[in-house]
Amino acid sequence: DGGITQSPKYLFRKEGQNVTLSCEQNLNHDAMYWYRQDPGQGLRLIYYSQIVNDFQKGDIAEGYSVSREKKESFPLTVTSAQKNPTAFYLCASSIVSPILYGYTFGSGTRLTVV
């Protein structure tokens, strides 16, 4: 079955650590996205990528980094510069015309700072 796989499902980070969240898709979608979800705030865009080796900052990119070395993969690194990283992180993908098809979302990674 085609879809998006996010791993791990739960992740714990110590203060000052960098952690990387994995996102893989086998839908042959060109575009991939990372969103952060906090209670009562909806989803906020962190980074997105339309093609391999290219990505753009979203609305809350500070403290995060991404790479897009393969079409199928779009990992997100939460760096120690992100002061409040505890949240639910969602990866999504789409063909390059999402106005027609919308997004396909992964099941999310819940990150907790301990």
Place this chain on the structure above:
Amino acid sequence: AQSVAQPEDQVNVAEGNPLTVKCTYSVSGNPYLFWYVQYPNRGLQFLLKYITGDNLVKGSYGFEAEFNKSQTSFHLKKPSALVSDSALYFCAVRDMRNFNKFYFGSGTKLNVKP
């Protein structure tokens, strides 16, 4: 600036009764509007979209949404609620300058009681 608002944090309805989840939007020009549903600890699932045409849009699981340009609203509706409809619902609007970006509402928790 583009945005959507979901004025209700929570909606409670009895099984078998009609349900409405409200969404209002603010965009310049014609909006592209979406509804998504999220079950606990899962990603978002696409329900329906409005691009153009008939103001009543039908989607998955018996849901429909009514686009009202004069009231700038896009309310989600279902004639007869099921307990299994209990979930978090998000309205989203496409960024008119960058179709790779969507603005999501803060979400509405729907509780359907038996």
